[in-house]
Amino acid sequence: MSTENNERELEAGIVTDLSGRMTYGSYLSLDQLLTAQNPVSVPEHHDELLFIIQHQTTELWLKQLLHELSSARELLASDDLREALKRVARVKRIQDVMTQQWAILATLTPTEYAQFRGALGNSSGFQSVQYRAVEFALGNKNEKMLSVFSDHPANLALLTAEWHKPTLYDEFLRYASRRGLPIPAEILDRDVRLPYRETPELVPAIREIYQNHQQHWDLYEACEDLVDLEDNFQFWRFRHLKTVARTIGMKVGTGGSSGVGFLQRALDLTFFPELYTVRTEIGG
Ligand code: HEM
Numbered sequence: 001m002s003t004e005n006n007e008r009e010l011e012a013g014i015v016t017d018l019s020g021r022m023t024y025g026s027y028l029s030l031d032q033l034l035t036a037q038n039p040v041s042v043p044e045h046h047d048e049l050l051f052i053i054q055h056q057t058t059e060l061w062l063k064q065l066l067h068e069l070s071s072a073r074e075l076l077a078s079d080d081l082r083e084a085l086k087r088v089a090r091v092k093r094i095q096d097v098m099t100q101q102w103a104i105l106a107t108l109t110p111t112e113y114a115q116f117r118g119a120l121g122n123s124s125g126f127q128s129v130q131y132r133a134v135e136f137a138l139g140n141k142n143e144k145m146l147s148v149f150s151d152h153p154a155n156l157a158l159l160t161a162e163w164h165k166p167t168l169y170d171e172f173l174r175y176a177s178r179r180g181l182p183i184p185a186e187i188l189d190r191d192v193r194l195p196y197r198e199t200p201e202l203v204p205a206i207r208e209i210y211q212n213h214q215q216h217w218d219l220y221e222a223c224e225d226l227v228d229l230e231d232n233f234q235f236w237r238f239r240h241l242k243t244v245a246r247t248i249g250m251k252v253g254t255g256g257s258s259g260v261g262f263l264q265r266a267l268d269l270t271f272f273p274e275l276y277t278v279r280t281e282i283g284g
Pocket residue numbers: 054055058059105108113123124125126127128131240243244247248252253254255256257258259260262263266
């Protein structure tokens with residue numbers, strides 16, 4: 001039922017004198033957050049704010065992903081699979097939003113982007129330390145990536161620390177071993193600074209989980225959650241690649257790469273190879 005003057009009365013209990021109190025803005029540090037968008041195009045291009053906010057919102061979600069993935073690894077290390085999978089469930093929802101938001105940047109046409117791309121210099125998402133830390137946490141370790149951050153000690157320290165940590169898959173397979181699954185020693189003792197490489201000797205243990213899933217239901221569920229997580233990561237990479245193709249075509253990237261071709265090769269990478277290999281064998 002609409003009101004006569006189409007105005008909502010403020011209830012008597014609503015706090016309006018907030019002097020000296022924590023407010024929405026102070027709790028969320030909005031003064032810092034909402035003044036952190038600094039376009040470099042001159043004159044400022046209308047679409048550069050979108051370009052900045054698209055990246056900054058992605059970086060905030062990447063921060064949350066790292067928070068959840070770190071917790072999931074610690075929970076697995078302490079044999080708490082259920083709570084670890086709750087963290088992974090949240091990671092999957094965040095990934096969905098990160099991938100869906102590419103639709104917003106798809107409103108940036110190549111003509112519009114070309115009008116401010118030149119102002120970006122050599123800056124590139126390739127220099128996203130949080131994205132790289134998430135890739136490391138999931139298993140795509142690459143020592144050569146550390147050099148990208150040599151001019152930023154805090155970022156170098158963050159990524160170097162992540163480089164030395166067991167990945168989510170390392171912690172899951174160590175947990176599965178403690179549950180009695182035949183996880184090869186070469187995996188349990190691997191140098192976690194190296195990219196995770198497919199180990200055929202692991203497939204029988206994964207096949208055991210899938211073929212006797214009633215006996216290993218929670219591990220079976222965990223494997224499917226990890227496959228969801230990897231699929232989602234690839235969906236994000238693919239939407240990024242399609243956005244690149246529609247905005248710069250086959251141009252060389254500002255970060256110096258060949259562009260689309262370089263990004264395409266990331267789609268050939270896998271975090272949890274044996275979870276996919278086993279599918280070829282299931283059902284004979
Ligand atoms: C107009 C939109 C975009 C274009 C044209 C674009 C283009 C590129 C290109 C060409 C690369 C390869 C490195 C280089 O030479 O620069 C790259 C890498 C990357 N970009 Fe973007 N990008 C766009 C939007 C975004 C957004 C919104 C994000 C969100 C954070 C992002 C994150 C990344 C990341 C993480 C990499 C490294 C990927 C990898 O190592 O495989 N990009 N981008």
